[in-house]
Amino acid sequence: MYPEVSNDDFSWKPKGPNVRLQVFLCVKEMVVPPPVRPPTITKFLKPYVLKMHFTNKYVSAQVVHSPTATVASSASSQEKALRESLESHRDVAAAAKIGKILGERLRLKNIPAVSVHLKREQKYHGKVKAVIDNVVEAGVKLL
Secondary structure (H helix, E strand, O other): OOOOOOHHHHOOOOOOOOHHHHHHHHHHHHOOOOOOOOHHHHOOOOOEEEEEEEOOOOEEEEEEEOOOOEEEEEEEOOOHHHHHHOOOOOOHHHHHHHHHHHHHHHHHOOOOEEEEEOOOOOOOOOHHHHHHHHHHHOOOEEO
């Protein structure tokens, strides 16, 4: 499964002023990539993860497709169309609006269910609850 490594591969000694760079490049070439998961396993993992971020000014939420590490959909109170319609960009009402819009965007992309990733300091209360509840009201299931 892994390539054979002989002692001849490690006999190389770096020389010159760029020793650290040469060592880094040598080690980088020897790294073996991790094995690819078979599709039968990834089918049962939770592929779409809802992540929320709250600052003192804005609320944002995004759904990440974890096997490919790409953003499937996102919504933020920084968006130009939303800035005009919101009174405050950081309160619970803004979080509820973000959840509703994100749920609609997920349904348009045919994403039926998401799992929620909460940071250590986040609890199911206030803005977090507003985002999650409005995503569920839009018709997206929680895993």
